[in-house]
Amino acid sequence: MSPDTIKPQFREFLGKVIRNHDLKDDDDIFAQGFVNSLFAMQLVMFTENTFALAVEDEDLTLDNFRTINAMTALVLRKKA
Template identity: 55%
Template sequence: MNEIQARIKTFLSKFFGNHDLQPDEDIFALGFVNSMFAMQLVLFVEQEFQISIENEDLEFENFRTINSITNLIEHKTAIIVQS
């Protein structure tokens, strides 16, 4: 698990209790996610990784797993570095 994944997992574990969330586990399928949590997750990603989540980024697929959130962050930070 890389640093980005570890930071995401630490944040998510506050909401998932004793469940040991795996990098490819679907957080929506687990039933822990509601609209308030989804907003908290987006705000966490923006603040923690200093990126802006645009409307086109707000798709379930980008936030479904630790791995998909990591991919989104890596993609967004790569764009910032190239700019």
């Protein structure tokens, strides 16, 4: 599993709600108001389901889910 295989999956999932915007890997999806809290939970579930990992208490910070880069780093760390 590498960033090249992980990032497109996040990009596709985020693309369902973030439309008409070319989302960069370091765009802060929360700060820029692209998503709401309801979507945050779906994002956590998507991460667990797609990459077969468990997001745990210590992982549950905004910094791990702010950007595609951060989400990718989380997945790589959890799968290491």
